[in-house]
Amino acid sequence: MTERGLLIVLSGPSGVGKGTVRKAIFDSGEIDFEYSISMTTRQKRAGEEDGVDYFFRSKEVFEQLIEDGGLLEYAEYVGNYYGTPLEYVEQTLSSGKDVFLEIEVNGAKQVREKMPEGIFIFLTPPDIMELKSRILNRGTEKIALVEQRLEKAVEEIKMMDHYDYAVVNDKVENAVTKIKHIIESEHLKVPRVINRYKKIVEEM
């Protein structure tokens, strides 16, 4: 039987750098995982592509998927829905590949309840002013929305103690190194290693 992949959940306030760090880990080529593309009802930003950055769907389609049980988790975040399609996550983990989720805290809490074997990492900014300047510099949100996201951020940072690991994203390379170590260590945990040996012995 194929060993189930590892579920890696990266949370943290909007603008902290989750996407930047995840892409840098992937581009390093040292850690293999599949990124779970989320679904959202928010408007596409300039440069974003459907099926790459998100599955951009209407509120009606999203609500139907909730009703059909098609989401592993979902949350409403500053006026829009965001959620993780269940089938992709389940199939990919079953095929033995690691899956990486990049989601906000309420969604992560739901995943913790359903898949407690996952690793839950909280990415935090060095301070709130740095977070504000990252969101502003990204230039994707109007000022009123930046303020709303910052208010959310304060609440989200208070939920850090629900996570297994906390990583400060001061410099991208520091956060990348730490998260790579976390993932590598999880793969070295005894139950996983025993499983791997079992498979080798069975194939002998």
Ligand SMILES: Nc1ncnc2c1ncn2[C@@H]1O[C@H](COP(=O)(O)OP(=O)(O)OP(=O)(O)O)[C@@H](O)[C@H]1O
């Ligand atoms: N360590 C860092 N130092 C300075 N700037 C950073 C750092 N990490 C990310 N950034 C910048 O901060 C901005 C936000 O990063 P990014 O979009 O990756 O955040 P995010 O957490 O994925 O946001 P969201 O949750 O809203 O999608 C980007 O402009 C990115 O280049």
Ligand SMILES: Nc1nc2c(ncn2[C@@H]2O[C@H](COP(=O)(O)O)[C@@H](O)[C@H]2O)c(=O)[nH]1
């Ligand atoms: N609970 C979930 N949160 C998600 C998901 N995909 C993204 N997100 C988070 O939403 C906010 C806002 O994202 P943005 O793209 O509008 O800046 C941010 O914290 C994302 O991480 C998801 O599937 N579920």
